[in-house]
Amino acid sequence: CIGHLRGGLAMASVMACMLFAAVSGSSPATVVAVGSIVIAGMVRAGYSQPFAAGVICNAGTLGILIPPSIVMVVYGAATETSVGKLFMAGVGPGLMLTAMFSIWVVYKSWAEKNEKISANRSTGIAMPAEESFSWKQRLETLPRLAPFLGLIIIVMVALYGGWATPSEVAGSASTVASGSW
Secondary structure: OOOOOOOHHHHHHHHHHHHHHHHHOOHHHHHHHHHHHHHHHHHHOOOOHHHHHHHHHHHOOHHHHOOOOHHHHHHHHHHOOOHHHHHHHHHHHHHHHHHHHHHHHHHHHHHHHHHHHHHOOOOOOOOOOOOOOOHHHHHHOHHHHHHHHHHHHHHHHHHHOOOOOHHHHHHHHHHHHHOOO
8 A cells, every 4th residue: 555655665564563563472573574574575676775674673673562562471470460451551652653663764765865866876765666556456455454454353352351361362363373273
């Protein structure tokens, strides 16, 4: 949906990190899983390697805030704090940080574009994609996202609704995601 915008691929990478963090609960796992796929694609699209790595390394930290965060579970166990309350406290800041990362990418992309025009040199930041998709094509891809988004919603509802413990939700989600049920 945003690939045709300047910095769109980097913003999509931030969103991918947010979604993966919501599934895995781990910052290092998010950086490795998303970064191993996205950084090479961003470099091929014209982003500099340091910019691409920086975006993924920073957006990967969302795994600490966005539930089910492993760090929050450990912290809650160590301090005898409600893990559910910690999870609820992490949602707002996690979403806000995601928005701030995306805004920074847009700002940096436009600043680099203006600098490149004025200095007539290439900086390697955020070239727009070659193709744009119609809204019809975008809506046609939504059914492929449904299982992934459904799993995230089920995990969040089960955790926040108090229907299951974090361990039960993790086990159930991994069973559903692996398709071995």
